[in-house]
Amino acid sequence: MLTIKNLHARVEQIQILNGLDLIINPGEVHAIMGPNGAGKSTLGYVLSGREGYDVTEGEVHFKDENLLALDIEQRARHGLFLAFQYPVEIPGVSNMEFLKESVNAMRLHRRQEPLSASDFLKAAKTACQQVQLPLDFLKRGVNEGFSGGEKKRNEIMQMILLEPSLCILDESDSGLDVDALQVVANGVNSQRNATRSFVIITHYQRLLDYIQPDFVHILANGKIVKSGTAALAQQIEKEGYAFLNTATSLEIKA
Amino acid sequence: MNPWFQGVVARAEAKSDSLSPLRQGAVHSLKETTWPGRRTEHWKYTSLSVLENLELVHTPSNQELTVAAIENVQTIDLLFVDGKLRTDLTALQLPAGLTISLLDKADGLQYVIATSFFSQIKPKRHLFGLVNDALANDILFISVASKSIIKPLIRIISHHSAGHEAHQRVLVRVQQAASVKIIEQIEGQGQHLSTNFTEFEVSEHANLEHYRLIQPSAEALHFGGNHFCLHQHAVLNSTLLGFGSVLSRTDIDILHNGEHANAKLNAISVLGDSAHFDLHSNVEHIKAHGKTTEQVRVIVGDKANAVFNGRIHIHPKAQKTQAALHNRNLLLSRRGQVNTKPELEIYADDVQCAHGATVAEIEEDALNYLQTRGIARDQALVMLNVGFIQELINQLPDPHLAQWLNQGLLPRLKEIAIT
Numbered sequence: 001m002l003t004i005k006n007l008h009a010r011v012e013q014i015q016i017l018n019g020l021d022l023i024i025n026p027g028e029v030h031a032i033m034g035p036n037g038a039g040k041s042t043l044g045y046v047l048s049g050r051e052g053y054d055v056t057e058g059e060v061h062f063k064d065e066n067l068l069a070l071d072i073e074q075r076a077r078h079g080l081f082l083a084f085q086y087p088v089e090i091p092g093v094s095n096m097e098f099l100k101e102s103v104n105a106m107r108l109h110r111r112q113e114p115l116s117a118s119d120f121l122k123a124a125k126t127a128c129q130q131v132q133l134p135l136d137f138l139k140r141g142v143n144e145g146f147s148g149g150e151k152k153r154n155e156i157m158q159m160i161l162l163e164p165s166l167c168i169l170d171e172s173d174s175g176l177d178v179d180a181l182q183v184v185a186n187g188v189n190s191q192r193n194a195t196r197s198f199v200i201i202t203h204y205q206r207l208l209d210y211i212q213p214d215f216v217h218i219l220a221n222g223k224i225v226k227s228g229t230a231a232l233a234q235q236i237e238k239e240g241y242a243f244l245n246t247a248t249s250l251e252i253k254a
Numbered sequence: 255m256n257p258w259f260q261g262v263v264a265r266a267e268a269k270s271d272s273l274s275p276l277r278q279g280a281v282h283s284l285k286e287t288t289w290p291g292r293r294t295e296h297w298k299y300t301s302l303s304v305l306e307n308l309e310l311v312h313t314p315s316n317q318e319l320t321v322a323a324i325e326n327v328q329t330i331d332l333l334f335v336d337g338k339l340r341t342d343l344t345a346l347q348l349p350a351g352l353t354i355s356l357l358d359k360a361d362g363l364q365y366v367i368a369t370s371f372f373s374q375i376k377p378k379r380h381l382f383g384l385v386n387d388a389l390a391n392d393i394l395f396i397s398v399a400s401k402s403i404i405k406p407l408i409r410i411i412s413h414h415s416a417g418h419e420a421h422q423r424v425l426v427r428v429q430q431a432a433s434v435k436i437i438e439q440i441e442g443q444g445q446h447l448s449t450n451f452t453e454f455e456v457s458e459h460a461n462l463e464h465y466r467l468i469q470p471s472a473e474a475l476h477f478g479g480n481h482f483c484l485h486q487h488a489v490l491n492s493t494l495l496g497f498g499s500v501l502s503r504t505d506i507d508i509l510h511n512g513e514h515a516n517a518k519l520n521a522i523s524v525l526g527d528s529a530h531f532d533l534h535s536n537v538e539h540i541k542a543h544g545k546t547t548e549q550v551r552v553i554v555g556d557k558a559n560a561v562f563n564g565r566i567h568i569h570p571k572a573q574k575t576q577a578a579l580h581n582r583n584l585l586l587s588r589r590g591q592v593n594t595k596p597e598l599e600i601y602a603d604d605v606q607c608a609h610g611a612t613v614a615e616i617e618e619d620a621l622n623y624l625q626t627r628g629i630a631r632d633q634a635l636v637m638l639n640v641g642f643i644q645e646l647i648n649q650l651p652d653p654h655l656a657q658w659l660n661q662g663l664l665p666r667l668k669e670i671a672i673t
Contacts, residue, residue, distance in 0.1 A: 049628050051618065072625035073442075081626075089621045092641030092648075098624070101637065136388035140625075141641070158627065 007058035016042040018222035027194040034219035040169040040201045077109035081164035083155035085171040090142035103188040127160040149180040168199045174209035181216035185210030205237035258305045266388035272334040273510040280387030299561040300532040300592040310419040314338040326654040337420030339392040357393035363369035375453040375483045382477035386449040389421035400429040408436045416444025424452040433461040442470040451479040456488040464492040467544035468506040486512030494521040498529030506535040510544035520548040526670040539572035550581040554590035555670035565597040573604045581611040601619025635671040
């Protein structure tokens with residue numbers, strides 16, 4: 001599904017990713033944890049193709065395509081989805097109109113007919129219910145005046161509608177209360193299958209209580225410094241990232 | 255002196271008809287006028303030099319025109335071609351309480367009433383308003399009797415033919431507790447010059463829903479004005495939509511002449527190529543408890559040029575006034591220009607006022623967000639442009655009319671985004 005080799009990237013001349021390697025197979029759920037400033041969100045942005053995030057070295061292959069050669073929208077149409085940590089508000093553009101354009105752009109790419117207005121509405125309503133967003137959210141401006149939790153649920157709702165093959169969730173749990181966390185987790189779990197993969201970027205073990213990851217990676221100083229199973233996340237929850245300091249200082253000495 | 259203007263003064267002096275006594279003041283003022291240049295405050299960003307070498311016909315053309323209906327909106331259509339009314343007023347079936355006549359053919363009482371406010375609401379400082387006073391021929395007078403609620407939309411279509419010059423005037427009187435909806439559509443072909451001025455008297459507790467659509471040809475030279483006098487508890491909801499042209503200038507005046515009047519003015523302008531659109535608005539609060547909400551949104555693409563001057567003047571007696579004026583400009587091109595100046599003058603101490611102007615480019619974050627959902631960059635740009643304008647369109651009281659306006663707006667927005 002996704003192969004990242006020796007990825008280096010910088011933002012405004014500051015090197016953030018320093019040789020990151022990661023392989024994700026279809027159906028797998030990978031959690032990426034790490035201290036603040038480790039480069040977790042940068043990884044999500046680089047993969048999504050955001051402007052200003054420049055890859056200086058390395059390769060990324062997504063479903064046998066050179067991901068880095070694709071435009072932002074092409075990456076999305078190939079099935080890469082990034083749930084934003086801070087989704088933008090776009091007043092004046094209704095959620096409904098936005099989602100319809102988006103769904104149909106994906107369908108066109110998959111050589112499917114565009115959805116009729118009524119079929120789209122049906123799909124959108126179902127997705128809304130799945131993340132417990134009231135239906136009138138469809139009529140409102142994209143994320144306009146949504147609370148933090150509503151924005152996160154709106155991201156998951158989009159993920160459900162767009163049916164991507166790789167979902168990157170950038171701190172989809174931050175700022176959520178327990179109930180909202182459960183809703184987000186249920187949304188994600190309902191989408192898990194043998195072909196769809198997930199990268200879950202999080203600070204806390206909490207989300208991983210609801211979404212069982214296959215692998216947990218620790219990202220520090222722009223690279224994966226440790227990988228393991230769900231047990232690794234529990235270890236971090238107990239002990240923090242202190243062990244990294246020794247590892248990093250050793251590395252510097254070497 | 256500008257040769258076109260010299261011609262105007264000569265024609266104004268020579269004109270002799272039943273309305274001549276009404277025009278005298280304007281003719282006199284025109285003779286005294288100094289032709290505005292770049293140093294004239296109100297013409298600082300709009301050059302009149304294009305008027306220097308004009309050869310235009312002053313009599314209306316005979317071209318045949320039909321008016322396309324607005325879907326799901328019942329209208330009373332009044333068609334003007336080059337300032338001449340084509341609609342046979344005697345053939346119109348008007349709802350009770352509504353009178354429409356030409357000033358020179360109005361009956362005795364109507365004539366007296368109409369002439370009593372001809373050029374009384376429109377301030378004298380508007381140079382092209384004076385030209386209109388002196389030269390407009392078919393002056394339309396629309397009167398809504400007190401307590402009459404007029405359901406159909408009164409639609410005034412002003413068509414201007416290529417190579418023509420025309421001056422058109424409308425007077426509207428909405429009497430006590432009456433309610434009416436009026437749309438003015440200004441259209442045209444090729445190079446032409448037009449002045450379209452309308453004066454509205456909105457009486458106590460009356461309600462006016464008003465629209466003006468300025469969509470002439472790219473080569474048009476257009477000067478327009480909407481001038482409103484609001485009496486106690488009058489409600490005005492006015493929407494202006496302009497696409498600009500070589501020279502397009504509109505002046506809006508709102509006078510709060512009674513307490514508790516409520517004025518809402520939304521203006522939208524979408525400018526591409528080298529279109530120019532100049533909007534000057536002036537709101538006078540002379541009585542207490544008035545409310546004004548004015549929002550102006552402009553999209554400037556390519557080499558277009560937007561000018562906005564919005565003034566709200568709160569006089570000493572206008573306590574408890576609530577006034578807000580916001581101008582937002584979306585600049586899509588490095589070659590486009592925006593000159594904006596919101597002005598608030600407050601001489602009363604117990605008021606709530608806000609004003610502001612912004613000029614911004616498309617938000618990259620929003621563009622990126624749409625793209626990450628598979629929407630192509632060009633398409634995303636169009637969506638953001640539409641969104642910028644749609645916030646105001648969504649406020650229109652009539653959804654059918656909003657839909658109809660969108661049919662004209664969306665293609666323009668697409669053209670602009672892609673250049």
